Amino acid sequence: MTASAHMQAPDTDPGYNFAYLDEATKRMIRRTLLKAIAIPGHQIPFGAREMPLPYGWGTGGIQVTASILGPDDTLKVIDQGADDTTNAVSIRRFFHRVAGVRTTTRTAEATIIQTRHRIPERPLTEGQVMVFQVPMPEPLFKLEPRLAETRRLHALGDYSLAQVKLYEDIARQGEGGSSYSHPVMVNHRYLMSPSPIPGFDNPKLHMSPALMLFGAGREKKIYAVPPYTSVVSLDFDDHPFRPVRAPHACAACGSTTSYLDEIVTDDRGGRMFVCSDTDHCAENQMARKAAE
Amino acid sequence: MKTGFTDPVLDAQAGFRALMQAMARPGRVQQVIPPPELPAGLEAAAAATILTLADAETPLWTDAGEEARAWITFHTGAPLVAEPASAMLLLNTGATMPALATLHAGEDETPQDGATLIRQVTGLAEGSGWRLTGPGIEREHHLAVMGVPGDFPAQWRANAARFPRGVDVVLCAGGRLAALPRSVALREGG
Known part of the structure; x- marks a missing residue:
């Protein structure tokens, strides 16, 4: 029996490695996370594993959480802001079972907050890490279906497609057309999908004291926004972004x-x-x- | 053969969290859980960083001595390479540092392939020295580093200028470490 097994809570399932993933997978994800932090907003492919729940239920977020989680952490999981929905309850119980970590529903007590599509209302602190579940990491995917081409556009920093889309929305209906998943410019360099959070939450990404990590399991991508990083919702000078x-x-x-x-x-x-x-x-x- | 981490699972997790915090908050100094025994020439933070990040998938270059090389191979399985330019991880313990411009910096579409240089230095102190600004830093952080080449700030400016391509640096002193992600801007003398 390893030393780690001794430190786990008594009701932790001994049949799994700490936090479910094997160590080689965690190392791969950890190396990816460090590069993601060093290049804010840049999507990095990773070898997403099969998890014991279907794609679309937060497998990307779970793999990120499993790779950073330690026995001293307190985990909060929200689904559209709620702690008591199926997805949130299942993920919280999963990590309690395979890692024995403390879980909470209180934002103030959490050190890691895994989220599906919301950022908590209470201001985050430097001691907290947000983990976002991301269904579609590519902000240009509705405008350019070829991933090889979107990679080139990101390399060139050419986001004219997204600007034209926004222009057309404003020309037709007087305002931007996306009430959620509104793309953001990170550190003045990369266009990034904030995951399908409401536009209302976009300003919370800007200069946040907390580290923000994004995991897309089906699309096999990881990206990050470091603390105190400029995150600006895509807009025009004469049509500034307005959270609704x-x-x-x-x-x-x-x-x-x-x-x-x-x-x-x-x-x-x-x-x-x-x-x-x-x-x-x-x-x-x-x-x-x-x-x- | 000297042992690795006391607890390979949880000590690696703690090592990673120190690295993650260091990378997310450049210029803030972090503490690692030291391996109980160290091969000659390696200090705790550099050794913990290697045990945390290296495995068979990370071609590794090092100028550390024979005992350290054997220790790294045994505990991580990382393939050792002779050329700094072909390494994904570099562990630099000697007086001379491989020039940042010669290391793999990734490509425009794949900047994440840029190398990570782990440099063992003689001292790290917050609050004085280089003035750091950029992502992860609210206003500015100050970091004093003893034991890097005199032209490091100039090398760093050239490295940061090719963003998003570039090299990331982890500075290790004893059981403490700080990181310089390629996104950070560095100025000398306050």
Whole structure:
């Protein structure tokens, strides 16, 4: 029995290496991550492994998390802002089982936050690492289907296709056409997909104190945004990027600043708006209760 | 043969987190978990970096002595290469440093193939010395490095000028390390 087995929580499954992946795979992913950090926003191919859940359920994010995770970490997993959805619960239980790490739903307590399509409302800190699950890492894929060609466009820094697309959206409908997955320029060099986070979250990538790692399992790509790095949503001087939020207050906590989900409540057009970030909403409700 | 990490799984994880933090926050000095025994000529941080990153897939160049070479081959299986230009990892312990311009810098479409130079230096200190700016640094970090060639800042400027191609450097002193990703700009004297 190795020393690492002794340090794991008692209910850790002894049939797996720490954090599931074998050490050679972790080394390969770790080397890729270091290069991704050194070249902010540049997509790097990696040998994505089969994971015990299907592509599209966060295999890229899980492999990144498994490669950086240590026994001292506290892991939070969110799916569209919520800690209690199937994907988030399954991934949290997976890492508790194969790595014995502490898990949490509190943003403030987490050292690693794996996310599907949101960035928490609470400002991140230098001690935190975000891991994004990415379905399609190539920001140009709807404009140029040939990957060999998109690689060349990234090498040349030629993003005119994306600018023309944005121009056409504005010319036709008066504003940019993407409410999520709106492409960003990283460190003034690479055009990057922020993963399908709402445009509302794009500004949180800019000069964040936290390290941001992106893993795409099916597409086998890893990329990163280091802390305190310029991340600018693609826009024009006379049509600046505007993050959009539903013009309502959260029905549960009353927040007028958080990103809201629209929930249909009946078949007569009834609807309500609540925070997408469940931890943030719970904190607000507690604070409100304490104040009363 | 000297042993490797006490715990090959968790010590490598700790070593990687130190490297990841160093690369993400250039100029901040990180601490590694040292291997319990070290071959002649290798200090803890450089040895831990090799054990963390090297394996059969990483052609490695080193100017370290015979014992260190045998130790690296035994513990990592990394193929040793004679030419610095054909290496993916370089472990540099001697007085002379291979010129950054001669190392593999990747290509425009594949800049990630640029080499990683692990240079053992005599001292690292935060707060004075080179002024570093760029991704990972809120305003500026200062890093004093003892034991690199006098023309290192000039070499670094040439390296940074060909971004996104380039070489990344890990500076190791004793059990501590700091990193210079190719994206960072370096100026001498505050």
